[in-house]
Amino acid sequence: MDLLLQQLYNGVLIGSTYALVALGFTLVLGTLDLLNFAHGETIMLAAYAGLMALLASGGSVPLALAAAVATGALLGLAVYLGSFRYVSKKYWTAPALSTVGIALILQTGATRFWGTEQRAVPDPLGDTYLQLGPITVGLSHLLILGVTVALMVGLHLLLQRTRLGKAMRAVAENHVTAALLGVPVERTIAFTFLISGVLAGAAGALTSLVYHTITPFIGLNILLKGMTGMVIGGLGNVYGAMFGGVLVGILEVLAVGYLTSSYQDVLVFAALIGVLMFKPAGFFGIQVRDRA
Amino acid sequence: MFSVFVDSVIIGAGINVLLALGLYFTLATGQFSVGHGGFMAIGAYAAAVLTVNFGWALVPAVLCGAAAAFVVGALIGLPVLRFSHLYLAMATFGFGEIVRAVFSITDSVGGVGGMRGMMGTTAPMVLVFVAIAIAFSWLHARSRWGLACDAIRQDEDAAAAMGIDVRLNKVLAFGLGAALTGIGGGLYAHHFFFIEPPTFGLQMSVAIILFVIFGGIETFWGAVLGAIVLSLLPDLFRFLKDWYLFVYGTLFVVLMIFRPQGVIDRRLLRALRRQ
Numbered sequence: 324m325d326l327l328l329q330q331l332y333n334g335v336l337i338g339s340t341y342a343l344v345a346l347g348f349t350l351v352l353g354t355l356d357l358l359n360f361a362h363g364e365t366i367m368l369a370a371y372a373g374l375m376a377l378l379a380s381g382g383s384v385p386l387a388l389a390a391a392v393a394t395g396a397l398l399g400l401a402v403y404l405g406s407f408r409y410v411s412k413k414y415w416t417a418p419a420l421s422t423v424g425i426a427l428i429l430q431t432g433a434t435r436f437w438g439t440e441q442r443a444v445p446d447p448l449g450d451t452y453l454q455l456g457p458i459t460v461g462l463s464h465l466l467i468l469g470v471t472v473a474l475m476v477g478l479h480l481l482l483q484r485t486r487l488g489k490a491m492r493a494v495a496e497n498h499v500t501a502a503l504l505g506v507p508v509e510r511t512i513a514f515t516f517l518i519s520g521v522l523a524g525a526a527g528a529l530t531s532l533v534y535h536t537i538t539p540f541i542g543l544n545i546l547l548k549g550m551t552g553m554v555i556g557g558l559g560n561v562y563g564a565m566f567g568g569v570l571v572g573i574l575e576v577l578a579v580g581y582l583t584s585s586y587q588d589v590l591v592f593a594a595l596i597g598v599l600m601f602k603p604a605g606f607f608g609i610q611v612r613d614r615a
Numbered sequence: 616m617f618s619v620f621v622d623s624v625i626i627g628a629g630i631n632v633l634l635a636l637g638l639y640f641t642l643a644t645g646q647f648s649v650g651h652g653g654f655m656a657i658g659a660y661a662a663a664v665l666t667v668n669f670g671w672a673l674v675p676a677v678l679c680g681a682a683a684a685f686v687v688g689a690l691i692g693l694p695v696l697r698f699s700h701l702y703l704a705m706a707t708f709g710f711g712e713i714v715r716a717v718f719s720i721t722d723s724v725g726g727v728g729g730m731r732g733m734m735g736t737t738a739p740m741v742l743v744f745v746a747i748a749i750a751f752s753w754l755h756a757r758s759r760w761g762l763a764c765d766a767i768r769q770d771e772d773a774a775a776a777m778g779i780d781v782r783l784n785k786v787l788a789f790g791l792g793a794a795l796t797g798i799g800g801g802l803y804a805h806h807f808f809f810i811e812p813p814t815f816g817l818q819m820s821v822a823i824i825l826f827v828i829f830g831g832i833e834t835f836w837g838a839v840l841g842a843i844v845l846s847l848l849p850d851l852f853r854f855l856k857d858w859y860l861f862v863y864g865t866l867f868v869v870l871m872i873f874r875p876q877g878v879i880d881r882r883l884l885r886a887l888r889r890q
Contacts (some may be wrong), residue, residue: 360821409872414876416647418871420825423824423862424866431859435857522730547817551709558701589713592712593713596713600695
C-alpha cells in the first residue's frame with residue numbers, strides 16, 4: 324500500500340510535466356487546428372537553455388526557469404513565423420509538415436552545439452527530502468508541482484478573465500467571425516504561439532529536473548507522452564490536457580512498477596487507441612467538432 | 616547488376632518509392648496516416664520470420680508480409696477511418712507506436728535487440744516491384760476505382776450521394792497502402808540484414824510522409840519523384856556532413872511557404888503533357 328502511494332505520487336509528479344506539454348500542444352491545436360511537431364524540440368532546447376543558465380549562475384533556480392521560459396517563448400514565435408504566418412492554409416498538411424522541418428532544424432542544431440551525449444542536470448535544491456507519512460517528497464518535487472499548478476491556474480485565468488483570453492477562445496471558435504467582430508486575429512494567433520512556447524519552456528526546465536539528465540533526443544518522447552495525454556483529455560481541451568497528462572504519468576509509473584518497464588509504452592499507447600475508439604472526444608470533450 | 620554503390624542507391628530509392636506509394640494510396644482517399652512505419656514493420660518482420668525461421672524464398676515471403684500488412688491495415692481501417700483528419704492522424708500515430716512497442720517486447724523476433732540474418736534483396740528485384748507498383752498506380756488513376764477515390768478525397772458526402780461505397784473504398788485504400796508499404800518493409804529488412812523496432816517508429820512514418828508531401832499529394836508521380844529525390848539527397852549533399860538534417864529541415868520550411876502542394880501538382884503535369 325505504501326509502495327502504491329509512492330508510485331501514485333511519482334506518477335502525478337511526472338504526469339504534471341506531461342500535462343504542461345499537453346497544454347502547450349493543445350492550445351495551438353485547439354485554436355488553430357495545427358499539429359505542432361516542433362513542440363517537443365522546443366521543450367528540449369528550453370531544457371538546455373535552463374541547464375546552461377543553471378550552470379552559469381551557480382545554481383540559481385529562478386534564472387534557469389526564466390532562461391528556459393524565454394527560450395520557449397522565442398521558439399514559439401519562431402514556429403509561428405516559419406510554419407504558420409506565411410504558409411498557405413489551403414493545404415492543412417502544409418503547416419504541420421513545416422513544423423516537422425523546424426523540429427529537424429532545432430534537433431540538429433542542438434546536437435551540433437551541445438553534442439549527442441547525455442548531460443547530467445544537477446538538482447539545485449539538493450538532496451533534501453521530506454517524509455510525509457509513507458511518501459518521500461523531494462524539495463525539487465515541490466518546485467515542480469508548484470510551478471505546474473501556478474501555470475495551470477495562470478492559464479485558466481488568462482483564458483477566462485482577460486480580453487486576450489476571450490480573443491483566443493473566439494479565434495478557436497471561428498476565425499472569420501472573430502475577425503468580423505473586431506478581434507485582431509493575427510496578433511491573437513501570435514500570442515497563442517507565444518503562450519504555448521512559455522508552457523513548453525517551463526515543461527523543459529521541469530522535465531530535466533525530473534529525469535536528472537537531458538539529451539538532444541528527448542523532445543520526441545516527451546511530445547509523444549504529451550500528445551497521448553492530450554488525446555485522453557480531449558483534443559483542444561485545456562482542462563482535459565491537464566487531466567490526461569497526469570493520467571499518462573500515473574499509467575507509466577504503474578506499468579514500470581507492476582509490469583516490466585518495456586510494457587510502459589504499450590500500455591500508454593493502448594490507452595490512446597482505446598480512448599480514440601470508444602470515447603473519441605476524450606474524457607472532457609463536450610462535442611466532437613468535425614475538423615474536415 | 617551495376618557497381619555495389621549504384622545497386623544500393625537503386626535499392627534504397629526503390630524501397631522508398633514503394634513506401635511512398637503506400638502512403639499515397641491512403642492519402643488518395645483523403646486519409647492521412649502517421650503510422651505507416653507500423654505497416655512497414657509488419658511487412659519487414661513477417662517476411663523476415665518466413666525467410667529466416669522457415670527458409671522461404673524472398674519473393675513469396677515479401678508477398679506474404681504484404682498480405683499481413685493488408686489484413687492489419689484493413690482491420691485497423693474499419694473502426695479508425697470514421698475519424699476526421701486530426702483524430703485519424705492521432706489514431707494512426709498511436710497504432711504505429713503500438714506496433715513498435717509490441718515488436719520490442721516479442722522475444723521470438725529478437726525484442727529490443729532486433730532481428731538479423733535476412734538477405735537477398737537485389738536491385739533488379741526491387742526495380743520489378745517498383746515497376747509493378749507504378750503500373751498499378753497508373754492504371755488505378757485511370758480506372759473507375761481511381762475516380763471514386765478522387766471523389767471521396769474531394770467531398771465524401773457528395774461521393775456517397777453519387778452511389779460510391781465510401782467505407783469500402785476507404786478500407787480498401789488503407790489496406791492497399793499498407794500492403795505496398797509492407798512490401799517496402801520486407802525488401803528493406805533483406806537489404807539491411809538487420810531490423811530493430813525503433814527503425815519503424817515515428818521518424819520512419821514522418822520520413823514517408825515527407826517523401827509524398829515533397830513530391831506532391833495530387834498525383835502518384837509526386838510520391839514517386841519525392842521518394843527518389845529525397846533518397847538521392849543524402850548522397851548529393853554528403854559535403855554537408857552533420858549539418859545535413861539542418862538543411863533538410865530548412866528545405867521543408869521553405870518548400871511549405873512557396874509550394875505547399877509539393878513539387879509536382881496536376882497543373883505541372885498538364886503543362887508537361889502539352890509540350
